[in-house]
Amino acid sequence: MNANPTPQDRSAGPVTGWWTEAAIYQIYPRSFADSDGDGIGDLPGITARLDHLVELGVDALWLSPFYPSPQADAGYDVADYRDVDPIFGTLADADKLIAGARSRGLRVIVDLVPNHTSSAHRWFTAALAAGAGSPERDRYIFRDGLGPAGDRPPNDWQSVFGGPAWTRVTDADGRPGQWYLHLFDSGQPDLNWDNPQVREEFLDVLRFWLDRGVDGFRVDVAHGLIKQADLADWREPQEILSGNEIDKPRPPMWDQDGVHEIYRDWRRVLDSYDGERILVAEAWVEPAERLARYVRPDEMHQAFNFEYLLASWTAPAQYAVITRSLEATDAVGAPTTWVLSNHDVVRHASRLGLPVGGGRPNGIGIGDPQPDAALGLRRARAATLLMLALPGSAYLYQGEELGLPEHTTMPDEARQDPTWARSGHTQRGRDGCRVPIPWEADAPSYGFGPTDARWLPQPPLWAEYALDRQRGVPGSTYELYRTALRLRREHGLGRGTLQWRESGDEVLSFRNGGLTVLTNFGDAAVPVPAGAEVVAASATLTDDGRVPTDVTVWVRG
Ligand code: NOJ
Ligand code: MG
Numbered sequence: 001m002n003a004n005p006t007p008q009d010r011s012a013g014p015v016t017g018w019w020t021e022a023a024i025y026q027i028y029p030r031s032f033a034d035s036d037g038d039g040i041g042d043l044p045g046i047t048a049r050l051d052h053l054v055e056l057g058v059d060a061l062w063l064s065p066f067y068p069s070p071q072a073d074a075g076y077d078v079a080d081y082r083d084v085d086p087i088f089g090t091l092a093d094a095d096k097l098i099a100g101a102r103s104r105g106l107r108v109i110v111d112l113v114p115n116h117t118s119s120a121h122r123w124f125t126a127a128l129a130a131g132a133g134s135p136e137r138d139r140y141i142f143r144d145g146l147g148p149a150g151d152r153p154p155n156d157w158q159s160v161f162g163g164p165a166w167t168r169v170t171d172a173d174g175r176p177g178q179w180y181l182h183l184f185d186s187g188q189p190d191l192n193w194d195n196p197q198v199r200e201e202f203l204d205v206l207r208f209w210l211d212r213g214v215d216g217f218r219v220d221v222a223h224g225l226i227k228q229a230d231l232a233d234w235r236e237p238q239e240i241l242s243g244n245e246i247d248k249p250r251p252p253m254w255d256q257d258g259v260h261e262i263y264r265d266w267r268r269v270l271d272s273y274d275g276e277r278i279l280v281a282e283a284w285v286e287p288a289e290r291l292a293r294y295v296r297p298d299e300m301h302q303a304f305n306f307e308y309l310l311a312s313w314t315a316p317a318q319y320a321v322i323t324r325s326l327e328a329t330d331a332v333g334a335p336t337t338w339v340l341s342n343h344d345v346v347r348h349a350s351r352l353g354l355p356v357g358g359g360r361p362n363g364i365g366i367g368d369p370q371p372d373a374a375l376g377l378r379r380a381r382a383a384t385l386l387m388l389a390l391p392g393s394a395y396l397y398q399g400e401e402l403g404l405p406e407h408t409t410m411p412d413e414a415r416q417d418p419t420w421a422r423s424g425h426t427q428r429g430r431d432g433c434r435v436p437i438p439w440e441a442d443a444p445s446y447g448f449g450p451t452d453a454r455w456l457p458q459p460p461l462w463a464e465y466a467l468d469r470q471r472g473v474p475g476s477t478y479e480l481y482r483t484a485l486r487l488r489r490e491h492g493l494g495r496g497t498l499q500w501r502e503s504g505d506e507v508l509s510f511r512n513g514g515l516t517v518l519t520n521f522g523d524a525a526v527p528v529p530a531g532a533e534v535v536a537a538s539a540t541l542t543d544d545g546r547v548p549t550d551v552t553v554w555v556r557g
Helices: 041-049 051-056 091-103 122-130 196-211 259-271 288-295 305-312 315-330 373-387 418-422 478-491
Strands: 023-027 062-063 107-112 164-171 176-181 217-218 277-281 337-339 393-397 506-511 514-521 535-538 551-556
Touching: 041 051, 051 091, 051 478, 091 107, 107 122, 107 315, 107 514, 196 337, 259 277, 259 288, 277 288, 288 315, 305 337, 315 506, 373 478, 373 514, 393 535, 478 535
Parallel strands: 023 062, 023 393, 062 107, 107 217, 217 277, 337 393
Antiparallel strands: 164 176, 506 514, 514 551, 535 551
16 A cells, blocks of 8 residues: 555554544535425524434534525535525524534534635625736636637636636626636636635634534535646546546646645644544545545544445445555544445435446436336445444435435426536436435425425425334334444444455455444345344345345344
């Protein structure tokens, strides 16, 4: 393993702390619970449902952005980092949510979006007004266009959502002016992290939320803040992953070495607070050794393990990604994280119902090949039970505890993700995993809110997945999650050590915390270890007690 460790990497002692083994539940506020019936979930809605998280058995929650925003990218376009958007509530509501979580022993992580602001942020408005060459423009990445008329973008970079990564502004005199960089939507201008004011501002934003009692930050696009100084052409299609070979040239917009200095500064701020406040990187960086650099002892605490999320559903692929993840984080003395779903990817209950080894669609719509729902759910349950047995911390996405599938037949007119329009209607985007979740089978909007209003349509059959249809029902996905989270805690699996068992190419098996875990990827049912007691199973075993295809078991003894 060549992670190019620096001297301080090797001196890292064993890391401890709540976060090293936590199960962290992602709340997507728009779609969790709507208190006022406007069809958009909100902070009071979340506060009213906190007992659900306690019952489920998670340790912490992470809230996707709730800050003032024009919602060009569902709140990842922040206009004010120190307030709450009226659609989600008020700052007082945020305080109540934090207090409510704390009183229940739940930690709270908020989202921080430092790569870009909204174009409605006062800094961007000032930059437009101030004109070319001004200090106001220097907080963003403005450049003159190419060609005699400056009418060609400054380089060939593409937006992650499709289309060019540059938009030309109109000057005060009505004439076309400079261009600004936006790696995402045109409503999300990229900040210039070489500007000291930008650095100061975010240190202050960190303090603002730390002072309000949050336990940490999920850092959006953590691998994007620094761009290669010459903004060189890239000539490749935009990929949010930065390439999976250590020696391959990295795209000039991702995973530049300069980002690490920023996180070292932030870490110093967090460490000056009491409690164990954490930073978790959303960094689509491969290979694992490059990603591990974000969690060196003086940088962030955790990074999402997207390589794990993307791994194929085969025993060799799962073995390889788990081993690689553990080795890479061990090399820097950090714990590993695991994740199967979030608000940016097709939900794993549907993704795993697509052919193994096939492409990873950016959303699924009517007319696209449809996943096999039953197979997807069966594998999703097996995958979750496998994941929750791994040492490290696990991230869960709201609704996966209900086995929710992607909405794969959403009418295109209902779509809100900028990806759909910006890709020229070629990529459906992420709306299908962001649908308001069902709480009660027979209530309006399935209990999401007091009315039928909902910002995205819920699919038919949503009633089947509602919490009240699963609660207390043996074998339901919800009860499977509760059992797994309880046993995970009781057996200390999150802080355990994984020991592989010899199991061939069709089965994955390991020991952790006194349990043996086994997932069967093969066609034939396999026996559980002799004399062992099954304590959790992702599906019913065969009549003679063997583990069928696409099933995970945890056994004791
Ligand atoms: C990653 C977020 O998870 C995603 O939802 C967002 O669109 C981009 N970053 C841009 O902020
Ligand atoms: Mg609402």
